[in-house]
Amino acid sequence: MTDVRGLVEQYLAVWNETDDAKRRALVADVFTEDAGFTDPFGAATGHDGIDQFVAGAQQQFGGLTLSLPAEPDAHHHLARFQWYLGEPGAEPVAIGFDVVEIADGRIAKVHGFLDKMPG
Template sequence: MSDVRGLVEQYIAVWNETDAAQRRALIADVFTEDAGYTDPLGAVTGHDGIDQFVGGAQQQFAGLTFSLPADPDAHHDLARFQWHLGTPGAEPVAIGFDVVELADGRIARVHGFLDKMPG
Protein backbone atom coordinates (compact mmCIF):
# COMPACT_ATOMS: atom_id res chain seq x y z
CA MET A 1 0.00 0.00 0.00
CA SER A 2 2.87 2.41 0.67
CA ASP A 3 3.95 2.06 -2.99
CA VAL A 4 0.45 2.99 -4.11
CA ARG A 5 0.37 5.94 -1.70
CA GLY A 6 3.68 7.16 -3.12
CA LEU A 7 2.47 6.80 -6.71
CA VAL A 8 -0.77 8.66 -5.93
CA GLU A 9 1.24 11.42 -4.22
CA GLN A 10 3.35 11.70 -7.39
CA TYR A 11 0.13 11.83 -9.43
CA ILE A 12 -1.08 14.76 -7.31
CA ALA A 13 2.36 16.39 -7.74
CA VAL A 14 1.84 16.26 -11.52
CA TRP A 15 -1.31 18.35 -11.13
CA ASN A 16 0.51 20.86 -8.89
CA GLU A 17 3.73 21.21 -10.92
CA THR A 18 3.65 24.48 -12.87
CA ASP A 19 7.15 24.21 -14.38
CA ALA A 20 6.49 22.59 -17.78
CA ALA A 21 9.77 20.64 -17.97
CA GLN A 22 9.44 19.31 -14.42
CA ARG A 23 5.79 18.40 -15.02
CA ARG A 24 6.76 16.45 -18.17
CA ALA A 25 9.42 14.56 -16.20
CA LEU A 26 6.88 13.68 -13.50
CA ILE A 27 4.38 12.54 -16.14
CA ALA A 28 7.03 10.22 -17.62
CA ASP A 29 7.68 8.76 -14.15
CA VAL A 30 4.04 8.39 -13.13
CA PHE A 31 2.26 7.31 -16.33
CA THR A 32 2.81 4.55 -18.87
CA GLU A 33 3.56 5.78 -22.41
CA ASP A 34 0.04 5.04 -23.64
CA ALA A 35 -1.77 6.05 -20.45
CA GLY A 36 -5.31 7.32 -20.73
CA TYR A 37 -7.09 9.95 -18.66
CA THR A 38 -10.88 10.41 -18.69
CA ASP A 39 -13.14 12.61 -16.60
CA PRO A 40 -16.40 14.49 -17.29
CA LEU A 41 -14.44 17.41 -18.80
CA GLY A 42 -12.34 15.45 -21.29
CA ALA A 43 -10.47 12.38 -22.40
CA VAL A 44 -6.82 12.25 -23.47
CA THR A 45 -4.18 9.63 -24.21
CA GLY A 46 -0.40 9.61 -23.86
CA HIS A 47 2.06 11.90 -22.15
CA ASP A 48 1.37 14.84 -24.50
CA GLY A 49 -2.38 14.64 -23.96
CA ILE A 50 -2.05 14.37 -20.20
CA ASP A 51 0.41 17.29 -20.09
CA GLN A 52 -1.91 19.52 -22.14
CA PHE A 53 -4.94 18.56 -20.04
CA VAL A 54 -3.13 19.28 -16.77
CA GLY A 55 -1.76 22.57 -18.14
CA GLY A 56 -5.29 23.64 -19.09
CA ALA A 57 -6.60 22.84 -15.61
CA GLN A 58 -3.75 24.83 -14.07
CA GLN A 59 -4.68 27.86 -16.17
CA GLN A 60 -8.34 27.53 -15.23
CA PHE A 61 -7.61 27.13 -11.50
CA ALA A 62 -4.48 29.26 -11.16
CA GLY A 63 -3.21 29.58 -7.60
CA LEU A 64 -5.09 26.54 -6.31
CA THR A 65 -3.47 23.23 -5.36
CA PHE A 66 -4.54 19.61 -5.31
CA SER A 67 -4.27 17.54 -2.12
CA LEU A 68 -5.14 14.09 -0.81
CA PRO A 69 -7.56 14.20 2.13
CA ALA A 70 -7.04 10.48 2.93
CA ASP A 71 -5.01 7.44 1.95
CA PRO A 72 -5.89 5.68 -1.29
CA ASP A 73 -7.71 2.36 -1.20
CA ALA A 74 -6.12 -0.30 -3.40
CA HIS A 75 -6.31 -3.93 -4.43
CA HIS A 76 -4.83 -5.90 -7.30
CA ASP A 77 -3.90 -3.36 -10.00
CA LEU A 78 -6.49 -0.76 -8.98
CA ALA A 79 -6.56 2.20 -6.61
CA ARG A 80 -9.18 4.78 -5.74
CA PHE A 81 -8.81 8.04 -3.89
CA GLN A 82 -10.48 11.38 -3.31
CA TRP A 83 -8.72 14.66 -4.02
CA HIS A 84 -9.39 18.26 -3.08
CA LEU A 85 -8.60 21.43 -5.03
CA GLY A 86 -8.26 24.70 -3.19
CA THR A 87 -6.18 26.82 -0.90
CA PRO A 88 -4.51 24.97 2.00
CA GLY A 89 -6.54 25.34 5.19
CA ALA A 90 -9.68 26.50 3.38
CA GLU A 91 -12.78 24.68 2.19
CA PRO A 92 -11.97 23.00 -1.18
CA VAL A 93 -13.52 24.64 -4.23
CA ALA A 94 -13.53 21.30 -6.05
CA ILE A 95 -13.62 17.68 -4.89
CA GLY A 96 -13.12 14.65 -7.07
CA PHE A 97 -12.68 10.93 -6.94
CA ASP A 98 -10.27 9.02 -9.20
CA VAL A 99 -9.87 5.33 -9.94
CA VAL A 100 -6.53 4.39 -11.46
CA GLU A 101 -5.42 1.22 -13.20
CA LEU A 102 -1.80 0.34 -12.49
CA ALA A 103 0.74 -1.42 -14.70
CA ASP A 104 4.36 -2.11 -13.77
CA GLY A 105 4.34 0.44 -10.95
CA ARG A 106 2.89 3.27 -13.05
CA ILE A 107 -0.57 4.55 -13.90
CA ALA A 108 -2.01 3.13 -17.11
CA ARG A 109 -5.50 4.63 -16.91
CA VAL A 110 -7.33 7.26 -14.86
CA HIS A 111 -11.12 7.31 -14.50
CA GLY A 112 -12.01 10.63 -12.88
CA PHE A 113 -15.27 11.72 -11.28
CA LEU A 114 -16.19 15.21 -10.10
CA ASP A 115 -18.14 15.50 -6.86
CA LYS A 116 -17.99 19.26 -6.42
CA MET A 117 -17.05 21.97 -8.92
CA PRO A 118 -17.09 25.76 -8.60
CA GLY A 119 -19.92 27.68 -10.26
Template structure:
Protein backbone atom coordinates in the same frame (compact mmCIF):
# COMPACT_ATOMS: atom_id res chain seq x y z
CA UNK B 1 -0.46 2.53 -3.47
CA UNK B 2 -0.32 5.78 -1.52
CA UNK B 3 2.97 6.46 -3.31
CA UNK B 4 1.23 6.36 -6.70
CA UNK B 5 -1.47 8.78 -5.49
CA UNK B 6 1.21 11.14 -4.13
CA UNK B 7 3.10 11.01 -7.43
CA UNK B 8 -0.14 11.56 -9.36
CA UNK B 9 -1.02 14.70 -7.38
CA UNK B 10 2.57 15.94 -7.66
CA UNK B 11 2.09 15.92 -11.44
CA UNK B 12 -1.11 17.96 -11.13
CA UNK B 13 0.55 20.43 -8.75
CA UNK B 14 3.73 20.97 -10.80
CA UNK B 15 3.48 24.27 -12.70
CA UNK B 16 6.94 24.24 -14.27
CA UNK B 17 6.36 22.65 -17.72
CA UNK B 18 9.71 20.83 -17.89
CA UNK B 19 9.45 19.40 -14.37
CA UNK B 20 5.79 18.46 -14.95
CA UNK B 21 6.73 16.64 -18.14
CA UNK B 22 9.46 14.69 -16.30
CA UNK B 23 6.97 13.75 -13.56
CA UNK B 24 4.47 12.61 -16.19
CA UNK B 25 7.10 10.34 -17.75
CA UNK B 26 7.90 8.91 -14.32
CA UNK B 27 4.27 8.48 -13.24
CA UNK B 28 2.36 7.44 -16.40
CA UNK B 29 2.97 4.76 -19.02
CA UNK B 30 3.58 6.18 -22.50
CA UNK B 31 0.12 5.20 -23.75
CA UNK B 32 -1.76 6.04 -20.53
CA UNK B 33 -5.34 7.24 -20.83
CA UNK B 34 -7.04 9.91 -18.75
CA UNK B 35 -10.82 10.31 -18.81
CA UNK B 36 -13.05 12.55 -16.71
CA UNK B 37 -16.29 14.49 -17.35
CA UNK B 38 -14.32 17.35 -18.93
CA UNK B 39 -12.26 15.38 -21.41
CA UNK B 40 -10.46 12.28 -22.55
CA UNK B 41 -6.79 12.20 -23.56
CA UNK B 42 -4.10 9.63 -24.19
CA UNK B 43 -0.32 9.62 -23.87
CA UNK B 44 2.14 11.99 -22.24
CA UNK B 45 1.37 14.89 -24.60
CA UNK B 46 -2.37 14.63 -24.03
CA UNK B 47 -2.03 14.38 -20.26
CA UNK B 48 0.39 17.30 -20.13
CA UNK B 49 -1.87 19.51 -22.25
CA UNK B 50 -4.93 18.60 -20.16
CA UNK B 51 -3.16 19.36 -16.86
CA UNK B 52 -1.75 22.65 -18.18
CA UNK B 53 -5.29 23.68 -19.15
CA UNK B 54 -6.62 22.87 -15.68
CA UNK B 55 -3.79 24.84 -14.08
CA UNK B 56 -4.60 27.84 -16.28
CA UNK B 57 -8.26 27.60 -15.26
CA UNK B 58 -7.47 27.35 -11.53
CA UNK B 59 -4.20 29.29 -10.98
CA UNK B 60 -2.65 29.08 -7.53
CA UNK B 61 -4.82 26.17 -6.38
CA UNK B 62 -3.33 22.89 -5.20
CA UNK B 63 -4.46 19.29 -5.10
CA UNK B 64 -4.38 17.40 -1.78
CA UNK B 65 -5.37 13.95 -0.58
CA UNK B 66 -7.90 14.11 2.28
CA UNK B 67 -7.45 10.39 3.09
CA UNK B 68 -5.35 7.36 2.19
CA UNK B 69 -6.10 5.64 -1.13
CA UNK B 70 -8.03 2.38 -1.19
CA UNK B 71 -6.26 -0.20 -3.33
CA UNK B 72 -6.20 -3.83 -4.38
CA UNK B 73 -4.39 -5.74 -7.11
CA UNK B 74 -3.41 -3.09 -9.68
CA UNK B 75 -6.23 -0.65 -8.87
CA UNK B 76 -6.39 2.34 -6.55
CA UNK B 77 -9.14 4.81 -5.82
CA UNK B 78 -8.84 8.05 -3.91
CA UNK B 79 -10.62 11.31 -3.33
CA UNK B 80 -8.78 14.57 -3.91
CA UNK B 81 -9.42 18.20 -3.03
CA UNK B 82 -8.51 21.27 -5.08
CA UNK B 83 -8.31 24.59 -3.32
CA UNK B 84 -6.21 27.48 -2.10
CA UNK B 85 -3.46 26.33 0.26
CA UNK B 86 -4.93 28.26 3.20
CA UNK B 87 -8.66 27.81 2.44
CA UNK B 88 -10.80 25.95 5.00
CA UNK B 89 -12.88 24.26 2.26
CA UNK B 90 -11.83 22.95 -1.17
CA UNK B 91 -13.25 24.60 -4.27
CA UNK B 92 -13.44 21.26 -6.14
CA UNK B 93 -13.68 17.69 -4.84
CA UNK B 94 -13.07 14.72 -7.09
CA UNK B 95 -12.55 11.00 -7.05
CA UNK B 96 -10.16 9.07 -9.28
CA UNK B 97 -9.62 5.40 -10.02
CA UNK B 98 -6.23 4.48 -11.46
CA UNK B 99 -4.90 1.32 -13.07
CA UNK B 100 -1.24 0.67 -12.31
CA UNK B 101 0.99 -1.28 -14.68
CA UNK B 102 4.61 -1.99 -13.72
CA UNK B 103 4.63 0.81 -11.14
CA UNK B 104 3.16 3.51 -13.38
CA UNK B 105 -0.38 4.64 -14.09
CA UNK B 106 -1.80 3.22 -17.33
CA UNK B 107 -5.37 4.54 -17.00
CA UNK B 108 -7.29 7.11 -14.96
CA UNK B 109 -11.04 7.38 -14.59
CA UNK B 110 -11.95 10.66 -12.91
CA UNK B 111 -15.18 11.85 -11.33
CA UNK B 112 -16.15 15.30 -10.07
CA UNK B 113 -18.13 15.34 -6.83
CA UNK B 114 -18.18 19.09 -6.16
CA UNK B 115 -17.58 21.83 -8.72
CA UNK B 116 -18.03 25.61 -8.55
CA UNK B 117 -21.39 26.91 -9.71
Protein backbone atom coordinates in the same frame (compact mmCIF):
# COMPACT_ATOMS: atom_id res chain seq x y z
CA MET C 1 2.00 -4.20 -4.99
CA THR C 2 3.25 -0.73 -5.77
CA ASP C 3 3.47 1.87 -3.01
CA VAL C 4 0.02 3.16 -3.85
CA ARG C 5 0.10 6.21 -1.59
CA GLY C 6 3.45 7.26 -3.05
CA LEU C 7 2.16 6.82 -6.59
CA VAL C 8 -1.00 8.82 -5.83
CA GLU C 9 1.09 11.58 -4.24
CA GLN C 10 3.24 11.69 -7.40
CA TYR C 11 0.05 11.83 -9.48
CA LEU C 12 -1.15 14.85 -7.49
CA ALA C 13 2.31 16.40 -7.84
CA VAL C 14 1.83 16.29 -11.63
CA TRP C 15 -1.31 18.41 -11.25
CA ASN C 16 0.40 20.81 -8.85
CA GLU C 17 3.63 21.33 -10.83
CA THR C 18 3.47 24.58 -12.80
CA ASP C 19 6.96 24.43 -14.32
CA ASP C 20 6.40 22.88 -17.76
CA ALA C 21 9.66 20.90 -17.90
CA LYS C 22 9.32 19.56 -14.36
CA ARG C 23 5.67 18.62 -14.93
CA ARG C 24 6.56 16.81 -18.15
CA ALA C 25 9.26 14.82 -16.33
CA LEU C 26 6.75 13.89 -13.61
CA VAL C 27 4.24 12.77 -16.25
CA ALA C 28 6.90 10.44 -17.70
CA ASP C 29 7.65 9.03 -14.23
CA VAL C 30 4.04 8.55 -13.14
CA PHE C 31 2.27 7.38 -16.31
CA THR C 32 2.86 4.54 -18.75
CA GLU C 33 3.66 5.66 -22.32
CA ASP C 34 0.15 4.91 -23.58
CA ALA C 35 -1.70 5.97 -20.43
CA GLY C 36 -5.24 7.23 -20.72
CA PHE C 37 -7.05 9.87 -18.70
CA THR C 38 -10.80 10.49 -18.73
CA ASP C 39 -12.97 12.77 -16.61
CA PRO C 40 -16.19 14.74 -17.26
CA PHE C 41 -14.21 17.55 -18.92
CA GLY C 42 -12.40 15.44 -21.48
CA ALA C 43 -9.96 12.71 -22.28
CA ALA C 44 -6.26 12.48 -23.05
CA THR C 45 -3.87 9.76 -24.11
CA GLY C 46 -0.11 9.42 -23.78
CA HIS C 47 2.39 11.67 -22.07
CA ASP C 48 1.86 14.63 -24.40
CA GLY C 49 -1.92 14.47 -24.17
CA ILE C 50 -1.95 14.17 -20.39
CA ASP C 51 0.58 16.97 -19.97
CA GLN C 52 -1.47 19.29 -22.20
CA PHE C 53 -4.69 18.38 -20.36
CA VAL C 54 -3.08 19.20 -17.00
CA ALA C 55 -1.65 22.48 -18.33
CA GLY C 56 -5.12 23.50 -19.49
CA ALA C 57 -6.63 22.72 -16.09
CA GLN C 58 -3.90 24.73 -14.39
CA GLN C 59 -4.78 27.77 -16.51
CA GLN C 60 -8.42 27.41 -15.47
CA PHE C 61 -7.71 26.89 -11.76
CA GLY C 62 -4.43 28.79 -11.39
CA GLY C 63 -3.11 29.12 -7.86
CA LEU C 64 -5.12 26.20 -6.50
CA THR C 65 -3.55 22.86 -5.59
CA LEU C 66 -4.70 19.29 -5.25
CA SER C 67 -4.40 17.48 -1.94
CA LEU C 68 -5.12 13.99 -0.67
CA PRO C 69 -7.63 14.11 2.22
CA ALA C 70 -7.53 10.37 3.04
CA GLU C 71 -5.60 7.19 2.34
CA PRO C 72 -6.11 5.60 -1.09
CA ASP C 73 -7.96 2.29 -1.20
CA ALA C 74 -6.30 -0.35 -3.39
CA HIS C 75 -6.43 -3.95 -4.47
CA HIS C 76 -4.92 -5.92 -7.32
CA HIS C 77 -3.97 -3.36 -9.98
CA LEU C 78 -6.56 -0.74 -8.97
CA ALA C 79 -6.64 2.20 -6.59
CA ARG C 80 -9.27 4.76 -5.73
CA PHE C 81 -8.88 8.03 -3.86
CA GLN C 82 -10.56 11.34 -3.24
CA TRP C 83 -8.82 14.65 -3.86
CA TYR C 84 -9.47 18.25 -2.91
CA LEU C 85 -8.74 21.29 -5.05
CA GLY C 86 -8.23 24.57 -3.24
CA GLU C 87 -5.94 26.75 -1.20
CA PRO C 88 -4.15 25.07 1.72
CA GLY C 89 -6.22 25.25 4.91
CA ALA C 90 -9.34 26.55 3.14
CA GLU C 91 -12.56 24.82 2.16
CA PRO C 92 -11.97 22.98 -1.15
CA VAL C 93 -13.53 24.62 -4.19
CA ALA C 94 -13.69 21.23 -5.93
CA ILE C 95 -13.73 17.64 -4.75
CA GLY C 96 -13.11 14.67 -6.99
CA PHE C 97 -12.69 10.95 -6.90
CA ASP C 98 -10.30 9.06 -9.20
CA VAL C 99 -9.86 5.39 -9.94
CA VAL C 100 -6.50 4.45 -11.42
CA GLU C 101 -5.29 1.29 -13.09
CA ILE C 102 -1.68 0.48 -12.26
CA ALA C 103 0.77 -1.36 -14.51
CA ASP C 104 4.42 -1.97 -13.65
CA GLY C 105 4.34 0.61 -10.87
CA ARG C 106 2.92 3.41 -13.01
CA ILE C 107 -0.55 4.65 -13.84
CA ALA C 108 -1.98 3.16 -17.01
CA LYS C 109 -5.49 4.67 -16.84
CA VAL C 110 -7.31 7.31 -14.83
CA HIS C 111 -11.09 7.37 -14.51
CA GLY C 112 -11.99 10.71 -12.91
CA PHE C 113 -15.25 11.72 -11.26
CA LEU C 114 -16.31 15.08 -9.82
CA ASP C 115 -18.26 15.37 -6.58
CA LYS C 116 -18.17 19.15 -6.19
CA MET C 117 -17.26 21.92 -8.63
CA PRO C 118 -17.30 25.70 -8.25
CA GLY C 119 -20.26 27.59 -9.63
